[in-house]
Amino acid sequence: EIAKYYPIVGHSVCMSIGSSDPLDFEYLANYREFLREINSPWTSDHLCFTMVDHSNLNELLPLPFTIESANNVIERVKIVQNELERPFLLENVTRYLTLSDREMSELEFINTILEEANCGLLLDLTNVYLNSKVFDFDPLEFIKALPLSRVGQIHLAGYEPNSDGSIIDSHDAPVTPEVWDLLEKTLSLIGPTSVLIERDRNLPPIESLASEAASAETLINKVCGAWR
Numbered sequence: 001e002i003a004k005y006y007p008i009v010g011h012s013v014c015m016s017i018g019s020s021d022p023l024d025f026e027y028l029a030n031y032r033e034f035l036r037e038i039n040s041p042w043t044s045d046h047l048c049f050t051m052v053d054h055s056n057l058n059e060l061l062p063l064p065f066t067i068e069s070a071n072n073v074i075e076r077v078k079i080v081q082n083e084l085e086r087p088f089l090l091e092n093v094t095r096y097l098t099l100s101d102r103e104m105s106e107l108e109f110i111n112t113i114l115e116e117a118n119c120g121l122l123l124d125l126t127n128v129y130l131n132s133k134v135f136d137f138d139p140l141e142f143i144k145a146l147p148l149s150r151v152g153q154i155h156l157a158g159y160e161p162n163s164d165g166s167i168i169d170s171h172d173a174p175v176t177p178e179v180w181d182l183l184e185k186t187l188s189l190i191g192p193t194s195v196l197i198e199r200d201r202n203l204p205p206i207e208s209l210a211s212e213a214a215s216a217e218t219l220i221n222k223v224c225g226a227w228r
Contacts, residue, residue: 003038009153009194010035010043015080016051017090018063018073028083035086042152044089044122045080047073047110062095065109066102070116077117089152090114091122094130094169106131107145120152125182130159130169140185148190156183156216157198172201175212184219192224 002008012031015023035043048060063069073090081088092110104112114121123146125139132139158173175197183195195216199209 008038008040009196010038010040012043012045013060014050014056015045016049016056017045017076017080018047018049018069019051020072021051021054023076023079025083028080032084035084040086042087042089042120043084044091044120044153046093047090047113048093060093062093062097062099063109064100065098065104065106066100067104070104070109070112073113074117077113077119081117081119087120087152089120089122090117091124091155092127093124094127096134096166098135107142111145111147114147114150119150121146121150122153122155123151123186124155124157125186126155126157126159126175126179127169129179129182130167133167139182143182143186144189151190151193153194153196154183154186155196155198156180170201171198174204174208180215180219183216184223187220187223192220195220 010031014027031043046060048062050056050059050061063073077088077090090110090113098106110121113119123143125143128139128142131137132142156175156179157169157171158175160168160170160172162168187193197209197212197216203209
């Protein structure tokens, strides 16, 4: 019913695109039919792994930034795109530790995969911002070094500060001013695109969610008016 009035985009959390476990072709076939049913213009999943020895850990776990890991993701993305029969975007994830960056940096890892797999980027600005705080880098310079022509969607979300000074990608709070500022600067680089505000927990009144969505729309119109 919703699809009669609004476009709907499929977004997956369990392909485990970076896993060494085999791809779940039954899941991909079922998901392909769902995407057809809602007429999804593209779909996406996360640049991470969730499956270990056929068990779903229900966590978006970061990958080692190695050539072997990148090649594994590249080959699996090619298969997924073929199976789903529509454009596929990979989403950058938060990480609280670095498994390995001896062979390449996170930027080199992402850029290599996007280029070799010929897929799009779902750019999660909150994830970039949180990683910049943990690993001490400039989030805007990180974004500028990405292949921005491949960005097909942007995600924003709130996060949870802990008493010890750490921050958790919790999706349970309003988008912060720092992330709104990063959105404005990113839109000035790439032009208008799809922007989604994520909220998984502590759902506020619908009016609050609508207000955030309106803020995103206003910012897109302000920054990208000349692009239209």
